Amino acid sequence: MTDDPSIPTPPAPLISGEPVYGPTPRRSRWHPVRAMWEWTKSMTTALLLFFAVRSFLVEAFKIPSGSMEGTLLVGDFLLVNKLVYGAEVPFTSRHLPAMRTPGRGEVIVFKWPVDPTVDFVKRVVGLPGDTLGMVDGMLQRNGRALSERYISHTDPGADPVGEEFRWQRQYLVRRAKSAEAYHPSRNNWGPLVVPRAHLFVLGDNRDNSLDSRYWGFVPDSMVRGRPILVYYSYLPDSATAVPFLTRVRWSRLGTRVR
Numbered sequence: 650m651t652d653d654p655s656i657p658t659p660p661a662p663l664i665s666g667e668p669v670y671g672p673t674p675r676r677s678r679w680h681p682v683r684a685m686w687e688w689t690k691s692m693t694t695a696l697l698l699f700f701a702v703r704s705f706l707v708e709a710f711k712i713p714s715g716s717m718e719g720t721l722l723v724g725d726f727l728l729v730n731k732l733v734y735g736a737e738v739p740f741t742s743r744h745l746p747a748m749r750t751p752g753r754g755e756v757i758v759f760k761w762p763v764d765p766t767v768d769f770v771k772r773v774v775g776l777p778g779d780t781l782g783m784v785d786g787m788l789q790r791n792g793r794a795l796s797e798r799y800i801s802h803t804d805p806g807a808d809p810v811g812e813e814f815r816w817q818r819q820y821l822v823r824r825a826k827s828a829e830a831y832h833p834s835r836n837n838w839g840p841l842v843v844p845r846a847h848l849f850v851l852g853d854n855r856d857n858s859l860d861s862r863y864w865g866f867v868p869d870s871m872v873r874g875r876p877i878l879v880y881y882s883y884l885p886d887s888a889t890a891v892p893f894l895t896r897v898r899w900s901r902l903g904t905r906v907r
Contacts, residue, residue: 707731708874710758710768716852716859717770719801720756725901726881727770729758731874744870751848751872752776753790756906759850760871763864768873771860772799775849780822782839783862786855789840799907804856810834813863817841838862848872876906 712725721727731737734757735747751757751773761767774788774795775781782789786805788797814833820841821831833839835856843849847866852858861867882901883893 707877709880710770710876712770715803715857716854717756717772718803718854718857720772720799720853721770721876721879721906722882722898722901724883724885724898725879727758727876727906728878728880729874729876733875734872737873742870750869751875753779756876757848757850758873758876759867760873761864762867762871765871769850770876771850771852771858773848774851775843775861777843777845777847779843779849780840781843781849782841783836786836788851799853801854802856803854807856808834808836811863814838816865820844833862835862846870878906879904 708729708731710727710729712721712723712727715723732745733748734751735744737744753773753776755773756770757773758768758770761769775790780791784794786802786808788795810832814835817833817838818831820843822840822842841849843866846869848869849861850867851860851862879901880903882898882904884896884898885892889895
């Protein structure tokens with residue numbers, strides 16, 4: 650050892666692998682009960698957050714039929730904004746305040762009035778007070794024929810008539826022609842007046858859509874939300890194994906619903 654102050658003093662020696670000075674750190678013990686409790690709290694928080702988002706903000710829906718072909722395809726998976734029209738509070742019939750009401754031309758998700766356990770996706774073509782009709786497949790609203798860029802026809806040569814159209818009689822515009830002589834068909838019906846607090850919806854695939862022409866108006870209280878975008882899509886009608894992985898429609902991912 651030297652007494653020269655310019656030479657730094659070496660660190661204190663270690664005894665049994667620990668510093669001579671300072672408290673000895675304690676090792677935290679693993680407690681199974683405490684670990685399980687922390688895991689349970691984390692999972693509960695995550696589940697509550699998931700259900701809150703799903704109930705009030707956005708929800709995922711799958712397109713099962715071709716009634717909206719031209720806009721949506723079978724195998725599309727949608728993210729739906731539930732807040733915009735006033736999300737329904739779970740286990741009640743109440744809704745949160747709506748940001749706005751559905752507009753003409755908007756695609757919406759709603760509970761099917763015939764069976765509220767089933768969700769439908771269609772396009773709004775009529776609001777309360779609108780007068781609607783169809784002549785040779787051309788939709789007319791308030792006396793004006795509409796040019797609808799989004800529609801498609803898969804069976805334009807047919808115009809079936811059925812008893813399911815007869816519900817329209819009580820909503821016919823008053824005119825000299827008696828309702829008893831009214832014989833509506835898929836492509837020729839109306840004019841009808843949309844009642845208060847209801848909507849009239851049609852599928853974009855006009856020749857293959859079970860919509861308001863067949864079962865009537867949609868109460869605005871049954872509207873669940875508005876689709877935002879296609880977050881996933883695959884071709885389901887395929888003999889390929891696991892088509893949801895091998896038949897992905899990559900070009901549709903992220904497509905906005907208009």
